[in-house]
Every structure is written in structure tokens, then in C-alpha cells.
Amino acid sequence: xxxYFAVITKQGTTKVRMEDIVYFEKELRKIHLHTEEDxxxxxxxxxxxxxxxxxxxxxxxxxxxxxxxxxxxxxxxxLNLDNGEILTVSQRFYPNTRKQYTAFLR
Numbered sequence: 001x002x003x004y005f006a007v008i009t010k011q012g013t014t015k016v017r018m019e020d021i022v023y024f025e026k027e028l029r030k031i032h033l034h035t036e037e038d039x040x041x042x043x044x045x046x047x048x049x050x051x052x053x054x055x056x057x058x059x060x061x062x063x064x065x066x067x068x069x070x071x072x073x074x075x076x077x078x079l080n081l082d083n084g085e086i087l088t089v090s091q092r093f094y095p096n097t098r099k100q101y102t103a104f105l106r
Contacts, residue, residue: 001018001054001055001056002018002052002053002054003017003018004016004017004018005017005018005021005033005052005053007033007040007042008042009040009041009042014040016033016035016040018054018056018067019067019069020035020036021033021034021035021057021067022034022035022036022066022067022070022081022083022085023064023065023066023067023070023081023087024046024049024057024064024065024066025063025064026045026046026062026063026064027063029043029044029045030042030043030044031043031044031045031046031049036083046059046065049065053065055104056068056069056104058096058097058100058101058104059093059096059097060079060087060088060089060090060093060094060097061087061088061089061090061093062090062093064087064088066079066081066087068100068101068104070082070083071101074089074097074098074101076094077089077090077091077094079097
């Protein structure tokens with residue numbers, strides 16, 4: 001498993017520990033990386049992001065890629081995160097999200 005994720009912005013490069021990432025959120029051409037303490041934004045696509053992530057990350061919505069280590073529960077079209085946030089799971093991504101989360105727990 002990878003240990004770090006590099007965020008490259010105009011201000012410079014920041015490395016974030018993979019285990020500190022809660023989720024990624026897409027907004028137009030920007031991606032917001034959410035940790036418990038901070039949000040870092042950079043330009044990119046989820047397609048290019050997939051190549052940089054390992055099996056603990058799951059795309060659950062057109063706008064979200066979540067770290068399964070931070071998921072407390074999966075219910076119908078919702079992810080309850082350890083930090084109390086709730087992410088939407090789209091109907092299209094729900095079967096795969098549930099399957100990937102179950103496999104991750106094993």
C-alpha cells in the first residue's frame with residue numbers, strides 16, 4: 001500500500017499520509033482532498049486520481065472517492081463516516097460500493 005499522496009498546487013507540493021485522507025470531492029475541474037484537519041484543493045480528474053490510489057479507496061458517487069478505513073457504516077445510498085459526516089452514494093455506484101466495503105472489512 002502507498003503511504004503518501006502528493007498534492008501539487010501553484011503554491012507548491014504537499015505530501016499527505018494516505019491514512020489521513022477521509023475523502024476526495026470533485027467540483028468541476030478541482031478536487032478537494034479532505035482530512036480530519038484540513039481541505040487541500042488541486043486541479044485534476046477522478047480518472048487520473050484512480051491511478052494514484054490503492055484498494056482502500058472507493059468511488060461512491062460522481063463527486064466522491066472515500067477512504068474505506070474512515071467509513072463507519074454503509075446504508076442505502078449513504079456512507080456514515082467516523083468523523084460524523086455523511087456522504088451520498090449514488091444509485092449507480094451503490095452495488096460496487098457495498099461490495100468493495102464488505103470485501104475491505106474481510
